[in-house]
Amino acid sequence: MRKRPWPLGEVYRLLEPGPVVLLTTARGGKANVMALSWQTMLDFEPPLVALVLGDRDWSYGLLRATRECAINVPTAELARAVVGAGNCSGRDVDKFARFGLTPAPASVVRAPLIAECCASLEARVVDARLARRYGLFVVEVVAAWADARAAHPRTLHHRGRGVFMVAGREIRLPSKMR
Amino acid sequence: MRKRPWPLGEVYRLLEPGPVVLLTTARGGKANVMALSWQTMLDFEPPLVALVLGDRDWSYGLLRATRECAINVPTAELARAVVGAGNCSGRDVDKFARFGLTPAPASVVRAPLIAECCASLEARVVDARLARRYGLFVVEVVAAWADARAAHPRTLHHRGRGVFMVAGREIRLPSKMR
Numbered sequence: 001m002r003k004r005p006w007p008l009g010e011v012y013r014l015l016e017p018g019p020v021v022l023l024t025t026a027r028g029g030k031a032n033v034m035a036l037s038w039q040t041m042l043d044f045e046p047p048l049v050a051l052v053l054g055d056r057d058w059s060y061g062l063l064r065a066t067r068e069c070a071i072n073v074p075t076a077e078l079a080r081a082v083v084g085a086g087n088c089s090g091r092d093v094d095k096f097a098r099f100g101l102t103p104a105p106a107s108v109v110r111a112p113l114i115a116e117c118c119a120s121l122e123a124r125v126v127d128a129r130l131a132r133r134y135g136l137f138v139v140e141v142v143a144a145w146a147d148a149r150a151a152h153p154r155t156l157h158h159r160g161r162g163v164f165m166v167a168g169r170e171i172r173l174p175s176k177m178r
Numbered sequence: 179m180r181k182r183p184w185p186l187g188e189v190y191r192l193l194e195p196g197p198v199v200l201l202t203t204a205r206g207g208k209a210n211v212m213a214l215s216w217q218t219m220l221d222f223e224p225p226l227v228a229l230v231l232g233d234r235d236w237s238y239g240l241l242r243a244t245r246e247c248a249i250n251v252p253t254a255e256l257a258r259a260v261v262g263a264g265n266c267s268g269r270d271v272d273k274f275a276r277f278g279l280t281p282a283p284a285s286v287v288r289a290p291l292i293a294e295c296c297a298s299l300e301a302r303v304v305d306a307r308l309a310r311r312y313g314l315f316v317v318e319v320v321a322a323w324a325d326a327r328a329a330h331p332r333t334l335h336h337r338g339r340g341v342f343m344v345a346g347r348e349i350r351l352p353s354k355m356r
Contacts, residue, residue, distance in 0.1 A: 010338070012338060013337050013338040016196075016215050016216070016335075016336050016337065016338065017196050017215075017335035017336060017337055017343050018194075018195055018196005018197065018335055019196065035355075037194050037195075037219075038194070038218045038219050038220065039218055040216045040217055040218040040228060040230060041215075041216050041230070042216065042230055042312045042313075042314065043312070048312070050218060050228060050230075050312075050314065052218060052219070052220055052228075076349070079349060079351060080351065083351040083352070083353050083355075086353065086355045087353055087354050087355060127308075127311075127312075129307065129308070130305075130307070130308060130316075133305075134220045134221070134226065134228075134305075134316065135220075136220065136228065138308075138312065154346075155343075157194075157195035157196055157335070157345070158194050158195060159191050159194065159195055159348065160188070160190060160191040160194065160356060161353060161355070161356065162350055162351045162352060162353030162355065163348055163349075163350050164348065164349050164350075164351070165195050165333075165345045165346060165347075165348050166346045166347055166348070166349060167335070167343045167345075167346055168332075168343060168344045168345055168346025168347070169343075169344055169346070170337065170341055170342065170343050170344070171254070171257060171341075171342050171344060172340055172341050172342075173257060173258065173261040173340045173342070174261070174340060175261050175264065175265055175339060175340030176265050177213075177261075177264045177265060177339070177340065178338060178339065
C-alpha cells in the first residue's frame with residue numbers, strides 16, 4: 001500500500017498506543033532491523049520519542065554510531081516477521097531477506113523504511129545522555145509516512161514471551177486532550 | 179476484585195503493551211491522580227519505568243517533591259474516569275471523589291493505589307536528570323499488585339483526541355524473548 005506524508009504533529013497518534021515497532025538502522029551499505037516495544041512519545045511537535053535498546057543489541061551500536069534510524073509500525077499480518085526479527089541478531093542474519101521485509105529508501109536518513117509497515121518515521125538522535133545507563137535514546141522524528149491503514153491499525157502489543165495483544169475496537173469519549 | 183502481589187520480574191507484562199495509566203501522587207495528606215500515556219519500561223528487574231509528565235501538570239510538582247507515586251492500570255470500564263482525570267487539574271478538583279475512584283493504602287509509598295484498577299505499581303523516582311528537559315522521570319517499581327484481570331486485561335490505549343483502542347484478542351508465537 002502506498003505511503004503518504006503523515007503530519008509531524010500527529011505522529012504521537014501512531015506511537016502513543018504502545019505498538020511494537022521495527023527499528024531500522026544502516027551503516028556502510030548494510031541495514032538491520034530489530035523489534036522494539038520499549039518506546040514512548042516525549043513531545044508532540046517536533047515529535048520526540050524515547051527508544052530503549054539493550055547494549056548487546058546489534059542495532060545499539062549502529063544507532064550510537066550513525067545517530068539515525070527509522071521507526072516502522074507493523075500490523076498483525078507481520079507478527080511472524082516481528083517475532084523472527086526479535087529472536088535473532090543482525091550480526092548473523094540479513095533479517096530483511098529472511099523475514100520477507102522490503103527495505104525502501106527514506107527521504108532524509110540512510111536507514112531504510114519497511115515497505116510492509118503501515119507507518120514509517122525517519123528519526124535522528126538528539127540526546128544520548130541516558131544511553132549508557134538505560135539504553136535510552138531521545139530521537140526527533142524528521143519525516144513521517146503512513147498508508148491508509150494507519151488511521152485504525154491492527155497493531156501488535158507485546159505482553160511478554162511471544163504473546164501479543166492485537167489492537168481491538170475503538171471507543172471515543174468527549175475530551176479536550178490532544 | 180482483590181489484588182495480590184505480582185512478581186517484580188513480570189511487571190513489564192503490565193506496561194509493555196502501552197496502556198494508559200492512572201498516576202497517583204500524594205503530599206500533605208492530599209492525593210492526586212492523572213492520566214498518562216507516555217511511559218515505557220526501561221529494565222526488567224528491578225523494574226525501571228520512564229514516566230513523562232508535562233511541567234504544567236499538578237502531578238509534576240508532586241512527583242518532583244515527593245519522589246513517590248503509584249502507577250495504576252485501568253481497564254475499559256474506567257474509560258470515563260480516565261478521560262475525566264485527563265481533562266481537569268488536581269489544583270481545582272478532588273478527582274478521586276469526582277470520578278468515583280477509591281484510594282487504597284499502598285504498602286511502601288504514600289501515594290494511594292486505585293482500588294478499581296486491575297494493577298497498581300508502587301514506585302520511587304531514581305533518576306530525574308531528564309525531568310527538566312523532557313519531563314522524564316525514571317522510577318523503580320518497589321511493590322506490585324494485580325488482580326485476576328491483569329493476566330488478560332482490557333486495557334485502554336490512547337490514539338489521541340479522546341479515541342482509545344481497547345485491547346483486543348491475543349496471539350501467541352514461539353519466541354525466546356522475555
